[in-house]
Amino acid sequence: MDLSVIFRMNERDAMNEQDERYRDARSRVNELRSFYRNLLTYLMINVVIVIINLVTSPDRLWFYWVTIFWGIGLLFHAMSVFLGKGRLLGREWEEKQIKKIMARQDSGTEDKTD
Numbered sequence: 001m002d003l004s005v006i007f008r009m010n011e012r013d014a015m016n017e018q019d020e021r022y023r024d025a026r027s028r029v030n031e032l033r034s035f036y037r038n039l040l041t042y043l044m045i046n047v048v049i050v051i052i053n054l055v056t057s058p059d060r061l062w063f064y065w066v067t068i069f070w071g072i073g074l075l076f077h078a079m080s081v082f083l084g085k086g087r088l089l090g091r092e093w094e095e096k097q098i099k100k101i102m103a104r105q106d107s108g109t110e111d112k113t114d
Contacts, residue, residue, distance in 0.1 A: 035081045042074050 046067050053063040 031081050035077055038077055042070055
């Protein structure tokens, strides 16, 4: 096999890996942007709702129901963005744990579960 063919194959593999990393990064940025837009909308709308409630019926406060239940939805969105999709106990955590255990084994210490 010609060396130029091998070089082109390795170059193509590197380009595909870079494209995949770019797509992953872009997807992550879109997730973050979506969450921060929802957070900003939540804050702005809730300020307006508090003002409306205090102006129209200050003796009966109802704004907190909207704030609480919408906040619960926002909390779930935050959990999916910051903790979901393998970020908590996912692939990165698993690799880190494997490396720790292997390092302990190499150094001769017993494996202790963290």
